[in-house]
Amino acid sequence: MDERNEYWKTMYEELELQMKDMMSMTLELVESNGMEKQKTIEKITKENNRLREEVEKSKMAQMENIKLNKEIRRLKLLEHKFNVTYAGKFTLKYLALKSSIKEQIKK
Numbered sequence: 818m819d820e821r822n823e824y825w826k827t828m829y830e831e832l833e834l835q836m837k838d839m840m841s842m843t844l845e846l847v848e849s850n851g852m853e854k855q856k857t858i859e860k861i862t863k864e865n866n867r868l869r870e871e872v873e874k875s876k877m878a879q880m881e882n883i884k885l886n887k888e889i890r891r892l893k894l895l896e897h898k899f900n901v902t903y904a905g906k907f908t909l910k911y912l913a914l915k916s917s918i919k920e921q922i923k924k
Contacts (some may be wrong), residue, residue, distance in 0.1 A: 899905030
C-alpha cells in the first residue's frame with residue numbers, strides 16, 4: 818500500500834509541475850499577445866491621427882476652394898456688368914482709348 822501511495826504522490830507532483838509549466842507558458846503567451854495588441858493599437862492610433870490630419874487639410878482646402886469660387890463668381894458678375902451696362906461700356910472704351918494714347922505717346 819505504501820508503494821501505491823508513493824506512486825500516486827509522485828504522479829501528483831509530476832502533474833503539478835506540468836500544470837505549473839503550462840501556466841507559465843500561458844502567462845508568457847498572454848503577455849506577448851498583450852504586447853502585440855499594444856503595438857497594433859499604437860500603429861492604428863498613428864494611422865488614425867494621420868488620416869485626421871489629412872481630413873483637416875482637405876476641409877481647409879475645400880473651404881478655400883469655396884472662397885475662391887465665390888470670388889470668381891463676383892468678378893464674373895462685375896465683368897458682366899461692365900459688358901452690359903452703358904456706364905460699363907463707356908468705361909471700357911475710355912480705358913481702351915487711354916491705353917492707345919499712352920502707346921502713341923511712347924512711340
